Amino acid sequence: MQYPWWYVPHLTAPMLIAVISVVHVLVSHYAVGGGLFLAVETAHAHKTGDRPYLDYLRGHARFFILLTVVFGAITGVGIWWTIGLTSPLATETLIRTFVFGWATEWVFFVVEIVSAFIFLYYWDRLPTRTHTIVGWIYAIAAYISLVLITGITAFMLNSGTWATRPGDDTFWMAFFNPQFLPQTVARTGGALLLSSLYVYLHASFFARDERLRNMIAARSARPALLGAILITAGGIAWYCQLPPSAAATLQSAAVLNLLTALIFALTIIVFFLIYVGPYRNPGWLSPGFAGSLCLFGIAAFSTGEFIRESIRKPFVVHNVVLGNQIAPTEVLTLKKSGFLQGGLWTRAFVKEHYPDVFSDRAIPPWHIVKMNPDTQRRDAAGPSPMAARNALAAGIQNERLLALPYKDRLKLGNVLFLHHCNDCHAADIGYSAVGPLLQGRPRDQVLARVERLDDNYFMPPWSGSHEEAILITDYLMTINPARPVGVRHFMKEQDQSREEDTE
């Protein structure tokens, strides 16, 4: 609540993380698995004195550096950039918890960069043994960086008892969270599998010698198959270690059911194709076959990442930061004081544009009147006793919000929507837009839904006052389209009688 919110129309700001991180993950796993491939295969080629293979590996190392050191490294920095802009509270919390995990990972990045360049630029210049050692230094450093970052991202999905049991809020409890081992196993498998697929694709284009191509296909098949097995084993353990909310989300959302089935299907397809292709028939490795295999692998990987991100709801960091950048510990306070009052930037906005709702701008309590939310007219009953009491307290007086003209209530409703909901929802058109989600619902249902937001366990609780719920409902009703025409034609008579009863 202490940071401004970045409004990205239609897409929502956090979706930028998804765009960058999926692209990054597809390269970063290759940075790890490809490093192992280069270390093992260069050692093998040196040992057997296979000159054509060494020449191929040199070309592959160049491709590897161009992809991982440039694109992989900068998209990795890009993730940092984006999470800081779109989830500042979560990022700050993670950095405070894991700063030395990240700092240690950075040391391994330095070792990776130096060893990768020496490995490539000193090819045929370093003694064979030294060259092989440098390749292994890269591979080990890259793998440790995978383990370190997995500890941090796994914490986001299941923080274990870190946030709930006193004394457990240590770095080590955070790092060795219940998801650490399953995700490390799965990501190790992912690195092995994905890098083999990239190797196949590269070799199908650049290894022109048939003997060489067949050898690469055969030698990379075993790590690829092992990778698929590790992904499956890690995936099962991952499922078993999901927090209950994530497991329930995975089971209940139809789209996630489909994606889970898809990821299993894709993994089986990739496993089968590797087995019958490179493993049993290395000669099949053509650009078309390798390209298809790579696309299947990328599709499986992207699906897995999407599922992993989707099921964290209602948290962005499990039990620590809610999806809308609120700490769970803040919720009760915000319900009492009001969401606008609780946020530094929302409070400043209200103070600038609506100073009259602040208690330091004296409005006598008896001037505060209740508004009828349906008619937008003033109630004759006058101020409530609660309103009178609130008016004397400091900061935004929630009762006064309802005394604002309708257009200002809509404006503040929009402020509330952007700061409370826009992390996951566009307004009327776009990613998971709220308008279509509420389409046709009457006002009382929308208001009830707002105030009992966490009746859906994957939604964060409503973190504002009752008056603010009314304001955001005002706004939501303006982006809530009418029920599609013709949907209830068979219930026309019942609807008419209900309307008559209401009147």
Add this chain to the structure above:
Amino acid sequence: MIDPRMLVEHGQAVGLPAPVWFIQFFKALGFTLHAVPMNLWYAGLLVALLLRWGQSDHGRLFGSRLLRQMPVIVALGVNLGVVPLLFIQLAYAMFFYPATILMAWFWIAIIALLIPAYYGVYAYAWGIRNGADRLPTWRTAAGWIAALFFIVIGFTFANGLSLMDHVGRWPKLWLAHQHAGAALGTALNVGDPTLWPRWLLMFGLALGTTAAWVVFDAEWFARRATDPSYRRWAWGFARKLYALSLIWTAAAGVWYVFGTWSSELRDTMFHGPLLPLTLATALAPGLGCTLLIAVGWMPAKRLATAAVLLGQFGVLGINAVSRQVVQNVNLKPYLDVLAQPTDVQWGPLVMFLVTFVIGLLVVAWMIAQVRKCDA
């Protein structure tokens, strides 16, 4: 108008996981380590491209050499930038995040510009590596576009970090670039008088670092591939380039300090315990230039150029320390960064330090192997 103090969080529920001095030290050290390679792509790339464009054979040779080295330089620079980025988000989060969110589209554009700039560097460098003297137009264009992008990136960084230091500018920029209170991410801090001299100051320092690199490269890496006339040219060119750096830095520095600092900041930096730091920062580029001229006559050239590069590291280091002190002074009305509570994670801290030392040893071993191989 909104009181900017309303926009800064004062109390953190959790203390900093490291002592404040530790964070300040690694932030300044990390920035200095990052600044050396960053300076080489910031001003050095432009200098190299201009030299390759010019008529001097030696100049063209140096330009080619630096451009061939550039992919490694950029990789190291980006990597070393992680440390200050990490520690700035740790101790200055309440200033860093709002400032960058206000200019989010420009801030994220840094990544979008950095990727093509880096590939542009590779395109140019690998063109030279293939032995071509005249490069295809697309490779030449890629190099120039990369140089332009790096300068734009530098300008964007200067924007973000100057905005972070000047909380007083937030309300106006925010209110001019918001939708229902949410930042549009389209604000730029161009109205801040400190932005321009800060940006120019870094470019001036970058020219000095490039000058130091010219002689270091000539004596350490180019010795076998070149004749003495090239090294003579290198020393002469480096002196001229450093002189330009000195004039540039002095002009931008005077503008920055006397044209944009508040009287309170000047009082703080020119009196009491901070006066020696301010004077040392002002004099450091002059000392760097003097060192370059003085050691040029030494017979032990390698040692001399190592001293020049180390001296330039000192110039950048003292500048980084001063920047940090000025930053802390500017932010003090909103939050005393140095007085934040701590809850030190000793175990992970030791893990990092041990890994850091081991990492340095591994890197040193690899460099020793390379040196042995080159010899």
